Amino acid sequence: MENNFWFKLDRPILALAPMAGITDSAFREICMRYGANVAYSEMASVSALFFKPQKTLELLKFNAPERPYVVQLFGKDPEHFARAAQIVSSKIKPDGIDINFGCPAKKVFGHGSGCALMPQIDLTRKIIHAVCENTDLPVSIKIRAGIKDLTAIEFIEKIKDLPFSTVMVHGRTYEGGFSGELNFSIVEEIKKIIQDKIVLANGGIHLPQDGMEILRKHPLIDGLGLARGVWGKPYLFSQIKELYETGRFTEYEFDGIKKIAIEHAGLIWKSKGTLGMFEIRKHLCWYTRGFPNASELRQKLVQSQSVEEIKAILQEKSMFITP
């Protein structure tokens, strides 16, 4: 426990939740610069790591400013999890390993991985064992509030003796998908069952007040996992922290947001080069939500090929004159 970074983080812990296609190295770093305490990778397939690890290992690489950095694994075969835990621990050397028990996406769930594992307690236990026995790193899990007639509380009761240290609970059930009702009381109940472990609440946090509300209503919870709410708003982490500590928070004006967008573009260029210039486009659309002339601005931004071009478009004064 002494070497487990989870127990050394300030409270509330504000985590960048794993998001496939989003939480790459550049996004993790920009979120850490603006207040995240820990950053998860995109989910990585244990079978890919078992059979042909090179490409996945490339995707999982990280830089020091992203730490503490947690690699998330998904799959269904305990043997693949065991090998993947060894490879990730020795080759990537992150600060923690997470296991995905929450994904409802067809290509994951349909193969018996992600949230499909929650009702299969024996297999779940084997997978957690396989990871814990094959790494010295702290192991965490990410789950949903329930699936079919199994609640997350019943699930946790059946695995609470295993040596994972943290659980992030998405407050929606499997059936609730990405927009269903959120239940954070269940997250607090889970913390009561596993008081010696860290419990984070995830889902629907888009404004500083959303995060604050969860922490105020459920004070036992150790922290929050932020996902779609930080699209174009990596500073949501520092706003939540500020609101928690002082009762108010700093609003970001267009100039501040532009600066962050350019910073993010620089990071993605550094890690992915030209390919990154395609990937930054969705982020630029999110950053410029609510800007005057947003659609005209986006049309220009999605054609940009370099950080210099992005900078020039964002700094062009005439783009920001409200008609």
Ligand SMILES: Cc1cc2nc3c(=O)[nH]c(=O)nc-3n(C[C@H](O)[C@H](O)[C@H](O)COP(=O)(O)O)c2cc1C
């Ligand atoms: C585009 C996208 C990709 C995601 N990828 C992952 C993933 O790789 N692993 C995972 O455990 N959850 C994944 N999630 C789920 C999020 O981590 C989070 O649990 C969910 O979006 C609910 O939080 P939110 O309402 O704040 O977005 C993903 C969600 C989205 C929208």
